[in-house]
Amino acid sequence: xxxxxxxxxxxxxxxxxxxxxxxxxxxxxxxxxxxxxxxxxxxxxxxxxxxxxxxxxxxxxxxxxxxxxxxxxxxxxxxxxxxxxxxxxxxxxxxxxxxxxxxxxxxxxxxxxxxxxxxxxxxxxxxxxxxxxxxxxxxxxxxxxxxxxxxxxxxxxxxxxxxxxxxxxxxxxxxxxxxxxxxxxxxxxxxxxxxxxxxxxxxxxxxxxxxxxxxxxxxxxxxxxxxxxxxxxxxxxxxxxxxxxxxxxxxxxxxxxxxxxxxxxxxxxxxxxxxxxxxxxxxxxxxxxxxxxxxxxxxxxxxxxxxxxxxxxxxxxxxxxxxxxxxxxxxxxxxxxxxxxxxxxxxxxxxxxxxxxxxxxxxxxxxxxxxxxxxxxxxxxxxxxxxxxxxxxxxxxxxxxxxxxxxxxxxxxxxxxxxxxxxxxxxxxxxxxxxxxxxxxxxxxxxxxxxxxxxxxxxxxxxxxxxxxxxxxxxxxxxxxxxxxxxxxxxxxxxxx
Numbered sequence: 432x433x434x435x436x437x438x439x440x441x442x443x444x445x446x447x448x449x450x451x452x453x454x455x456x457x458x459x460x461x462x463x464x465x466x467x468x469x470x471x472x473x474x475x476x477x478x479x480x481x482x483x484x485x486x487x488x489x490x491x492x493x494x495x496x497x498x499x500x501x502x503x504x505x506x507x508x509x510x511x512x513x514x515x516x517x518x519x520x521x522x523x524x525x526x527x528x529x530x531x532x533x534x535x536x537x538x539x540x541x542x543x544x545x546x547x548x549x550x551x552x553x554x555x556x557x558x559x560x561x562x563x564x565x566x567x568x569x570x571x572x573x574x575x576x577x578x579x580x581x582x583x584x585x586x587x588x589x590x591x592x593x594x595x596x597x598x599x600x601x602x603x604x605x606x607x608x609x610x611x612x613x614x615x616x617x618x619x620x621x622x623x624x625x626x627x628x629x630x631x632x633x634x635x636x637x638x639x640x641x642x643x644x645x646x647x648x649x650x651x652x653x654x655x656x657x658x659x660x661x662x663x664x665x666x667x668x669x670x671x672x673x674x675x676x677x678x679x680x681x682x683x684x685x686x687x688x689x690x691x692x693x694x695x696x697x698x699x700x701x702x703x704x705x706x707x708x709x710x711x712x713x714x715x716x717x718x719x720x721x722x723x724x725x726x727x728x729x730x731x732x733x734x735x736x737x738x739x740x741x742x743x744x745x746x747x748x749x750x751x752x753x754x755x756x757x758x759x760x761x762x763x764x765x766x767x768x769x770x771x772x773x774x775x776x777x778x779x780x781x782x783x784x785x786x787x788x789x790x791x792x793x794x795x796x797x798x799x800x801x802x803x804x805x806x807x808x809x810x811x812x813x814x815x816x817x818x819x820x821x822x823x824x825x826x827x828x829x830x831x832x833x834x835x836x837x838x839x840x841x842x843x844x845x846x847x848x849x850x851x852x853x854x855x856x857x858x859x860x861x862x863x864x865x866x867x868x869x870x871x872x873x874x875x876x877x878x879x880x881x882x883x884x885x886x887x888x889x890x891x892x893x894x895x896x897x898x899x900x901x902x903x904x905x906x907x908x909x910x911x912x913x914x915x916x917x918x919x920x921x922x923x924x925x926x927x928x
Contacts, residue, residue, distance in 0.1 A: 432656070432658060432713060433526070433527075433528070433658040433790050433791065434658065434713050434714060434715050434763070434789055434790060435658050435659050435660075435661075435705065435710055435713060435714040435715070436523065436528075436658075436659070436660045436661070436714070436715050436717075436786050436789070436790065437660075437661045437663070437701060437702075437705065437714055437715070437716045437717070438488075438519070438660070438661070438662050438663070438717045438719075438782065438786075439663045439664075439665075439694070439697065439698055439701070439716075439717070439718045439719070440485070440488065440662070440663070440664045440719060440720065440721055441664075441665060441667065441668070441691075441694045441718075441719070441720040441721070442481065442535055442595065442664070442665060442666050442667060442668065442669035442720070442721060443481075443668055443669040443670075443720070443721070443722060443723070443724050443725060443747060444667075444668055444691060444694060444720035444724065444739075444757075444758065445720070445723045445724030445739035445740040445741070445746075445753070445757075445758075446723065446740050446741045446743060446753075446756045446757060446758055447737075447738050447739055447740050447741030447742075447743075448668070448688075448691045448720075448724065448739050448758065449461055449462065449465075449691070449695075449758050449760075450462045451465040451466070451470055451758075451760065452470070452741065452758055453741065454691075454737065455684065455736075455737050456682050456684060456688050456691045456692065456737065457681070457682070457692070457695075458691065458692065458694075458695035459695065459699075460695045460696070460698045460699035460702060461694075461695050461698050461718050461760055464698070464702075464716055464718060464760050464761075464762040465760045465762075466769065466770060467762055467764065467769045467770075468716075468760065468761050468762030468763065468767045468769065468771065468809075469760070469761050469762075469767050469768075469771035469772070469773050469809050470758075470759070470760050470771070470772055470773070471759035471760075471761075471772075471773040471774075471775075471777055472772060472773070472774050473756070473773075473774055473775060473776045473777065474719065474756070474757050474758070474759035474776075474777045474778070474779070475752075475755045475756055475757060475776070475777070475778050475779070475822055475824065475834075476488075476719075476720070476721055476722050476755045476757050476778075476779050477493055477494065477755075477778055477779055477780050477801070477823070477825065478493075478494060478722065478755065478824075478825045478826075479722050479723060479747060479748045479749055479750065479754030479755045479824070479825065479826050479827060479849055480502070480503050480721075480722055480747065480748055480826075480827045481503050481535075481537050481595070481669075481721045481722060482494070482499060482502075482503035482504045482508075482511065482537050482538060482539075483495065483499055483503070483825060484721040484722050484755075484779065485536075485537055485538055485664075485721055486499070486511055486512065486538060487778075487779055487780045487801070488519070488721075488779045488780070488782050488783070489512065489518050489519050489520070489538065489584075489783070490512060490516055490517070490518055490519075490783065490798075490799065491519075491780050491781070491782070491783035491784055491798060491799025491800065491801060491802035492516075492780065492799065492800055492801050492802075493780065493801050493823060493825070494511075494825075495825060495829070495913075495918050495919050496800075496801075496918065497511065497513070497552075497553075498511070498552050498553060498557060498559060499511060499552075499559055500829050500918075500919040501826075501827065501828055501829025501848070501919070502559075502560055502827060502828075502829070503537070503827075504537065504538070504539050504559060504560075504561075504594065505560070505561040505566040505594060505598055505625075506566060506568075506592075506593040506594035506595075506598035506599050506600055506627070507540075507542050507561060507565070507566050507568060507571060507593070507599070507600070508539040508540075508550075508552075508559060508560075508561060508594070509539045509540075509541065509542075509549075509550035509551060509552040509557065509559065509579075510538070510539040510540055510541045510552060510578065510579025510580065510583075511538050511539040511552050511559075512538055512539075512579070512584055513553065514579065514583060514584075516798075517783075517794065517795045517798040517799070518584045518585050518783075519585070519660070519662070519782065519783045519786060520532065520581070520584055520585030520586045520660060520662070521584060521585030522585070522783065522787055522792055522794060522795070522798070523585070523658075523660045523786070523787075523790060523792065524585040524586070524587065524660075525585075525792075526790060526792040527657070527658070528657070528658050528659060528660050528790070529587055529588075529653045529654075529657050529658070529659040529660070530585055530586045530587050530588070530659070530660045530662075531586060531587060531588035531589070531646065531649045531650075531653075531659070531660070531661050531662065532581045532586045532588070532589045532590075532591065532662040532664070533588075533589070533590050533591055533642045533643070533645050533646040533649070533661070533662070533663050533664070534591045534592070534639070534642040534663055534664035534665050534666065535591060535592055535594070535595060535596075535664045535665070535666050535669075536580060536581060536589070536591050536592065536593060536594070536604075536664070537593070537594045537595060538580075539552060539579065539580075540577040540578070540579060540580045540593055540604075541577055541578030541579040541580070542571050542572075542575075542577055543571070543572045543575035543576075543577075543578075544570050544571060544572065545570050545571070545572050546570075549578060563625060563626055566598070566599060566625065566627060567599060567626055567627050567628065568599050568600050568613060568627050568628040569628070571600070571613075573600070573602075573609050573612045573613055573614075574612060576607040576608050577604070577607050577608070578607070580604075580607060582606055582607050583607075586662070588606070588649050589604065589605075589606055589607075590603065590604070590605050590606075590641075590642065590645040590646075591603070591604055591642060591664070592604060592638065592666070595666065595669055596624075596635050596638060596666045596669065596670075596671060597621075597622075597623045597624045597625060597669070597670055597671060598624075598625055598627070599613070599617070599625060599626070599627020599628055599629070600613040600627060600628055600629065600630075601613065601617055601627065601628065601629035601630065601633045601635075602628075602629060602630040602633060603630075603633075603638075603641065609630065610630065611630035611631065612630060613627075613628035613629050613630050614628065614630070614631075615628060615629060615631070616628060616629070617629045621635060621671035621673060622670055622671045622672075622728075622730065623670045623671060623728075624671060635666075635671060635673045636673040636674065636675045637675065638666050639665045639666055639667055639675070639693055639697060640675050640677065642663065642664075642665060642666075642697075643663070643665075643696075643697045643700050643701065646661055646663055646701060646704075647700060647701065647704045649661070650701070650704045650705070650708065651704070651707075655708055655709070655710070658790070660786075661701065663697060663701060665693065665694055665697050667690035667691070667693040667694050667697075668687050668688075668690025668691050668693070668694065668724070669690075670687075670725075670728065670731070672685075672686035672687045672689070672690045672731065673686065674686055674689035674690055674692070674693055675693070677693075677696060678690075678692040678693045678696055684732055684736065684737050685730075685731070685732040686730075686731075687731040687732050687739075688732055688737060698716075698718060702716070711764065712764045712765055714763070715761065715762070715763040715766075715786070715789050716760075716761065716762045716763070717759070717760070717761050717782065717786075718758070718759075718760045718761075719757050719758060719759045719760070719779060719782075720757045720758055721757075721779075722747050722748075722754060722755060722757070723739075723740050723743075723745070723746055723747045723749070723753045723754045723755060723756065723757070724739035724740055724746060724747060724753075725746050725747040725748075725850050726739065726740065726746040726747075726753075726850070727746065727850055727851075740752075740753035740756070741753075741756075742888075742889065743756050743888075743889070743890075744889055744890045744891070745846055745849065745851055745890075746849070746850050746851060747827075747849070747850050748826055748827035748828075748846065748848070748849030748850040748851070749826060749827075749846035749847060749849030749850060749851050750824050750825075750826045750830060750831075750832040750841045750843060750846060750847035750849065751841075751846060751849075751851075751890050752884075752888075752890065754824070754826065754846070754849055754850075755824050757779070759777065761809050763789070763809075763810075766810050767809050767810050767811075768810070768811055771809075771811065773808060773809065773815060774815075775808060775815030775816045775817075775818065775820075776816055776818065776820050776822055776834065777803075777805055777808075777816060778801075778802070778803075778822050780799065780801040780802035780803075781802045781803050781804070781805045782802070783798070783799045783802055784799045784802045784803060784804040784805075785802075785803075785804050785805050785806045785809070787799075787804075788804045788806045789806055801823075803816060803820075818836050818837075819835050819836035820835070821833055821834070821835040821908055821909075821912065822834045822835075823909065823912060823913075826843070826846065826847035826848045826849045827848055827849050827850065828843075828847060828848015828849065828852075828869075829848065829919050830842060830843035830847035830848050830871070830872060831843070831847075831872070831909060831913075831919075831920050832847065833905050833906075833908060833909045833912075834884070835905060835908065837883050837884060837885040837886070838881065838882070838883060838884070838898075838901050838905060839881070839882045839884050839890070840879060840880070840881050840895075840901070840902055840905040840906065840909075841879050841880040841881070841882075842872045842879045842906070842909070842920070842924075843869065843871075843872050843879060843880075844869050844870075844876075844878055844879070844880070845869050848869065852869065871921075872920075872921060872924060873921045873923075873924060874921065874923050874924050874925065877924045877925055877926060878895075879895055879902070880893045880895055881893060881894040881895040881897075881898055881901060881902055881905075882894065899926070899927035899928060900928055902926050902927070903926050903927065903928040906924070906926050910922055
């Protein structure tokens with residue numbers, strides 16, 4: 432029988448948040464998976480923020496190849512994945528898998544407006560970034576089904592939310608319809624929540640518990656002779672942090688750290704449900720996160736006591752490693768040797784081709800163009816990806832960096848338009864992605880950063896001026912990967928050779 436697949440994608444959980452990565456937060460369920468499987472130390476999301484990172488995991492493709500060049504979608508953003516594009520769900524669904532997604536979607540939906548229109552992310556001149564007024568929701572017909580979402584992209588079952596818990600609409604979505612009608616302004620705004628409509632009685636502290644309950648219920652209904660893909664995307668530990676009773680106070684480090692405990696609890700509940708099916712040995716489990724943790728919010732906890740991104744420089748949104756270096760744990764008894772540590776560079780674009788190989792499913796031609804099959808590296812059956820494998824990093828502000836072996840070139844100043852630039856953080860909180868804190872990388876501003884990440888993993892010593900030939904080579908390599916300027920990368924910037 433083909434293996435079952437469980438992918439858990441946490442929200443804003445940093446490299447340093449899990450016990451198996453040295454955290455003070457107790458995460459026994461995920462730590463047990465790491466002890467019985469593999470823990471990657473050099474895994475990266477394809478973006479330092481949520482929407483493009485999730486697009487890349489679901490499709491094996493960098494999001495900037497499509498219409499989203501910076502920032503993220505809001506809750507009423509248009510469907511971002513093309514209907515014909517192969518996804519993690521559609522590839523397995525076509526191979527006979529039962530497929531379920533539970534939690535945060537954040538890849539856009541085709542909301543029907545009161546005038547009958549549905550926004551198209553691929554239409555010429557399409558607007559993807561909503562301000563507070565356009566995202567409020569008063570012009571949405573919530574009695575109509577949404578289009579272009581999980582059930583249109585290969586998932587048999589979906590229960591979750593449109594975006595993040597800080598975005599309207601404040602309502603659950605069951606398959607392709609809201610559970611109830613968001614017909615009133617949010618009654619109680621929590622930290623960082625944007626104005627908008629809610630359904631009666633919506634409670635953020637119940638969201639992740641409900642996602643897990645729906646996933647467990649669905650797993651109980653899948654025939655034991657049919658393989659499944661379960662994609663769980665909890666909202667934790669993204670703000671607002673409102674841990675439910677099941678984990679409140681567990682960390683002793685505050686609400687955000689309790690949110691990390693909530694992710695661990697969710698993993699434990701799903702693993703127990705798989706155990707109840709008698710299928711642990713035939714299930715590949717992957718636990719990771721969409722981007723690094725934000726560190727600008729003092730109410731999230733004292734970063735001198737707990738560093739959610741470990742010792743890596745930067746935070747969510749940044750091109751420095753704290754923005755995109757992720758925890759990545761994989762467990763598959765009898766296939767992945769216990770206690771393995773993988774130090775080779777991997778990217779979340781690799782999830783789709785790796786899962787397809789595990790399921791013995793051929794990918795359609797052209798699918799997952801930016802991903803690599805790393806199953807052999809996880810199981811020890813093949814060599815890991817080469818150390819000089821190029822991985823593209825992308826910031827909240829839409830800037831690029833390229834890591835290849837010992838060198839990492841950041842084609843921007845500062846964090847590249849991430850949370851470490853206060854004005855970009857403020858733009859994110861306000862729901863507008865139309866400005867940048869620093870001048871963009873272009874012919875008028877050919878200034879960047881270069882780091883030797885082997886000698887200087889903390890990215891403290893800029894070698895840009897000292898190694899012009901390295902900069903030129905990495906820029907040329909990045910242009911080949913990006914192919915043309917529709918990527919958002921300018922091709923005419925003069926760099927010294």
